[in-house]
Amino acid sequence: METAEATAAERPGLRERKKQRTHDALLRAALELFTTQGYEATTVDEIAEAVDVSQRTFFRYFAGKEEAALAVIDLSQEHFVAALRARPAHEAPLEALRNAVLEGWDAIGEAVARIVPVDLYLRSYGMIESTPALLAAHLRRADEVAREIEAIVAEREGLDVRTDPRPRVAVAVFAGVMRVTERLWAMGGDLSMEAMRELTAAHLDAVRPSLAEKWRNS
Amino acid sequence: METAEATAAERPGLRERKKQRTHDALLRAALELFTTQGYEATTVDEIAEAVDVSQRTFFRYFAGKEEAALAVIDLSQEHFVAALRARPAHEAPLEALRNAVLEGWDAIGEAVARIVPVDLYLRSYGMIESTPALLAAHLRRADEVAREIEAIVAEREGLDVRTDPRPRVAVAVFAGVMRVTERLWAMGGDLSMEAMRELTAAHLDAVRPSLAEKWRNS
DNA sequence: TTGTCAACTGTCAGTGGCTGTCACTAGCCT
DNA sequence: AGGCTAGTGACAGCCACTGACAGTTGACAA
Numbered sequence: 001m002e003t004a005e006a007t008a009a010e011r012p013g014l015r016e017r018k019k020q021r022t023h024d025a026l027l028r029a030a031l032e033l034f035t036t037q038g039y040e041a042t043t044v045d046e047i048a049e050a051v052d053v054s055q056r057t058f059f060r061y062f063a064g065k066e067e068a069a070l071a072v073i074d075l076s077q078e079h080f081v082a083a084l085r086a087r088p089a090h091e092a093p094l095e096a097l098r099n100a101v102l103e104g105w106d107a108i109g110e111a112v113a114r115i116v117p118v119d120l121y122l123r124s125y126g127m128i129e130s131t132p133a134l135l136a137a138h139l140r141r142a143d144e145v146a147r148e149i150e151a152i153v154a155e156r157e158g159l160d161v162r163t164d165p166r167p168r169v170a171v172a173v174f175a176g177v178m179r180v181t182e183r184l185w186a187m188g189g190d191l192s193m194e195a196m197r198e199l200t201a202a203h204l205d206a207v208r209p210s211l212a213e214k215w216r217n218s
Numbered sequence: 219m220e221t222a223e224a225t226a227a228e229r230p231g232l233r234e235r236k237k238q239r240t241h242d243a244l245l246r247a248a249l250e251l252f253t254t255q256g257y258e259a260t261t262v263d264e265i266a267e268a269v270d271v272s273q274r275t276f277f278r279y280f281a282g283k284e285e286a287a288l289a290v291i292d293l294s295q296e297h298f299v300a301a302l303r304a305r306p307a308h309e310a311p312l313e314a315l316r317n318a319v320l321e322g323w324d325a326i327g328e329a330v331a332r333i334v335p336v337d338l339y340l341r342s343y344g345m346i347e348s349t350p351a352l353l354a355a356h357l358r359r360a361d362e363v364a365r366e367i368e369a370i371v372a373e374r375e376g377l378d379v380r381t382d383p384r385p386r387v388a389v390a391v392f393a394g395v396m397r398v399t400e401r402l403w404a405m406g407g408d409l410s411m412e413a414m415r416e417l418t419a420a421h422l423d424a425v426r427p428s429l430a431e432k433w434r435n436s
Numbered sequence: 437t438t439g440t441c442a443a444c445t446g447t448c449a450g451t452g453g454c455t456g457t458c459a460c461t462a463g464c465c466t
Numbered sequence: 467a468g469g470c471t472a473g474t475g476a477c478a479g480c481c482a483c484t485g486a487c488a489g490t491t492g493a494c495a496a
Contacts, residue, residue: 013492013493014492014493015443015444015491015492015493018444018492019443019444022444043480043481043482044481044482044483045481053445053446054445054446054447055446055482055483056445056446056447056448056483056484057444057445057446059482059483059484060444060445063483064482064483065482065483092431092432092433093428093433094429095431132358135358135361136354136355136357136358137354139354139357139358139361140350140353140354140357143353143357143397143401157433159433165420165421165424165428166424166427166428166433167428168398168402168421169395169398169421169424169425169428170428170429171398172394172395172397172398172421173391173394173395173425173428173429174394175394176390176391176392176393176394176395176397177387177390177391177394179361179390179394180386180387180389180390183361184386202383203383203386203387203390206383206384206387207387207391207429208429209384210311210383210384210385210387210388210391211312211388211391211425211426211429213310213313214310215310215311215375215377215384231463231464232462232463232464233462233463233464233472233473236463236473237472237473240473261451261452261453262452262453262454263452271474271475272474272475272476273453273454273475274454274455274474274475274476274477275473275474275475277453277454277455278473278474281454282453282454283453283454
């Protein structure tokens with residue numbers, strides 16, 4: 001049975017809420033400090049102090065400094081995966097991937113906004129791109145997500161990943177293009193979701209022309 | 219003027235040779251320890267002790283533990299870039315990339331063998347793939363190499379990377395496919411260069427079919 | 437309400453990667 | 467031979483991270 005709840009909406013109990021608050025506070029403080037004074041220049045002690053908890057507590061909520069820095073982006077990636085799963089079965093693999101990423105942004109923005117200010121989220125991409133240690137961690141996570149996506153695509157088409165190379169290759173192509181897009185967006189001047197959408201569409205459209213034998217004709 | 223040299227071939231002086239020996243010894247000891255007892259389980263002190271130098275000296279040769287673990291793979295990537303630069307101008311971009319990687323392996327193997335046993339080099343791919351911290355660092359370096367390649371491809375075709383998306387996209391596609399290939403090869407059973415060549419060719423050939431609208435016809 | 441249990445937290449001590457400093461040794465060069 | 471300096475070891479210290487233990491505070495039942 002569920003425990004006693006005063007109000008309607010399944011309130012999760014004081015303990016749980018407190019935990020959530022501490023978690024979010026740590027996350028916000030971390031991103032705030034990272035984006036203003038830099039990732040490396042920020043110590044875990046500083047973050048903990050800003051939220052008035054012990055350093056040990058920080059490590060009970062996050063496996064490390066990196067995880068705090070990438071938590072929000074992780075969240076957005078999870079949303080992308082969910083968006084892909086929700087695509088209708090009749091769409092071709094790359095069509096589904098494309099639509100999931102293009103249409104998923106708004107939902108992602110909303111989900112993020114419930115935890116941290118959106119501009120903090122957007123700025124964190126720039127921070128990642130210019131911090132070697134973070135970029136490395138980010139790329140590894142992206143690689144893991146790619147594996148998840150491979151499985152989804154394979155299942156959509158009813159194929160076995162181990163025998164048919166197409167799911168993996170298609171996802172690899174998609175992931176590669178998304179990485180370029182992300183890099184250009186994060187380093188470029190316009191850190192808006194609209195800019196991201198346009199860049200993404202443009203680069204995905206450029207895949208076929210890029211594979212052509214001759215580039216000179218256009 | 220050059221300094222005095224007893225024998226013919228431009229011997230680099232005792233100091234220089236000593237340095238080279240220490241460097242190589244550290245590299246070999248590190249890889250040996252990493253591949254046998256694991257990366258994380260190996261301390262820098264152990265490596266230093268194995269070569270009988272101080273920990274401080276290790277850090278004068280390598281920026282960190284990671285760099286030691288990835289030094290050989292770095293070398294092989296440099297060789298790949300060189301191989302790409304050496305491709306005849308008439309080859310199409312993806313053709314050049316494909317040929318560079320397929321034909322470059324042997325030269326890479328030889329270059330590596332001059333520093334560490336080849337099997338140590340091959341085994342290090344497995345170690346990287348199964349060590350999160352290393353995989354992260356490796357992917358970041360690969361991303362940097364991709365940027366270098368973009369420039370080369372753009373120059374081959376006389377294009378400006380900032381205005382034409384094709385060089386970046388083409389390289390992104392290529393890099394994505396190479397990453398899948400690498401992962402499968404490293405985790406798979408056959409850690410030979412021949413296996414690598416076959417996997418690479420197969421995956422590159424699978425790009426066009428993977429982009430097709432419908433997959434069911436084949 | 438109150439007592440018991442379990443979850444959450446702070447404190448402390450310790451490990452390991454990495455860096456700055458400084459004195460010292462040993463190739464190099466005239 | 468003797469000065470110069472690159473390369474080294476020894477030492478101290480910072481920071482990310484972890485294990486162990488004890489104190490505090492919600493949760494739940496008697």
